[in-house]
Amino acid sequence: MSRQTIRLSVDAVVFGYEDGKISVLLIKRKFQPFKNEWAIPGGFVKNTESLEASVERELQEETGIKINYLEQLYTFGNPSRDPRGRVVSVAYVGLVRPNMFKISAATDAKQVQWFNINDLPKLAFDHKEILATAVKRLQAKITYEPIGFELLDKKFPFSDLEKLYTTLLGRSIDRRNFRKKIISLNVLDELDEKVSKGSGRPANLFQFNKKRYFQLKKEGIIFEI
Amino acid sequence: MSRQTIRLSVDAVVFGYEDGKISVLLIKRKFQPFKNEWAIPGGFVKNTESLEASVERELQEETGIKINYLEQLYTFGNPSRDPRGRVVSVAYVGLVRPNMFKISAATDAKQVQWFNINDLPKLAFDHKEILATAVKRLQAKITYEPIGFELLDKKFPFSDLEKLYTTLLGRSIDRRNFRKKIISLNVLDELDEKVSKGSGRPANLFQFNKKRYFQLKKEGIIFEI
């Protein structure tokens, strides 16, 4: 048997959210192939690092960003997906909160940019497919895992959560029913803080109680919207 | 940067079902490491073959089996998972019908064996973890994708389907409600054939209509139990 010459890479589809818009972090490639085209951040895995560590390192190197949530998406292994030769890539989905979203949007604007997922540039390699898979995963997963909170500030008004869900699910939601539903899941703490953005009645702030969520999960009580 | 020396393998957790028992296909390793211990079938990916082709080839070589359904499970990349060095493995879940289950159970019995998932031997590498992940996936997925049918004969009595679900979900099911539910999903054709096994009223045979399922899926109608 001939020696294996497959190389292994990781890629990360990092999502951010603000004001009813879902964005994804892309980098402009500095080298061939696909030089100067947009791509999902990623790179080759080092011999001794775990896949997750590899994703975090590459994100740090290429974009300076630290993600708040990371999960494995899918492994893309089509033999012709990379013109340089056989490269199999383990793709991840990452989520960042609005503060990180704003900070990184300011730096390195030429090479690293957030794009609205409804207005994407042409992408290098098979990254269009990877990104589409990631969007589907995100849309599906917010209905059965409480990952939406990872895209919001730690303290958020209910309207933010509602708007995030309408955006991701692509349909309007009845405010009263949505609130009832989420409250009944028992994973939100209502704080004694209010926030007022512009006109209108100030909103109470809520916070996701991760500890309580894991407790309920252990008891077999499932999160489902 | 030093040259990458990561090797890529695939592993397949193949499930079979019969008489209220879920089994998984294991092989006895012929070489070190873990010589003579049980393991999930798998092996190194060749340079030019797709990951799926690699799984099918390895299964053919090691067990002689042809699977009926295959999906990617998860990629296991812990740097210390293989004592030979860095080996990242893309794990798959495979399903076979009872006929294949019976045939392969007869051949090569010393090196290839079906084990009930509730009575597993010690496993090589991190295969215990991979197998546990696969079982969870199977259990979860039968509730939102019609993959249970892939474990039954093409034509099956309703009671077989019901028993499969009770087995996988680990709880009893009300026959009448289950039947109503499945029928309402509109993906089964009732045949003009009956089957009689032992005493009792003969059962009508049903068949999964994959074409209709995909049609409904395209229309946004989801399969859910």
Place this chain on the structure above:
DNA sequence: TCATTTATGTGTAATTAATACGCAAATATA
């Protein structure tokens, strides 16, 4: 400062879906 605009916060009725439950029909077996 008062009227208007804007966003938040809440309850109840109607509909739909899920669950609980028992008996008749068709065959094998004693």
Place this chain on the structure above:
DNA sequence: TATATTTGCGTATTAATTACACATAAATGA
């Protein structure tokens, strides 16, 4: 031919989801 075994079916009850409208708290502008 009586008994045991498995399939096949309907209806009533309960739980969950959906539909829907108005009061409250602040900002804004006349």
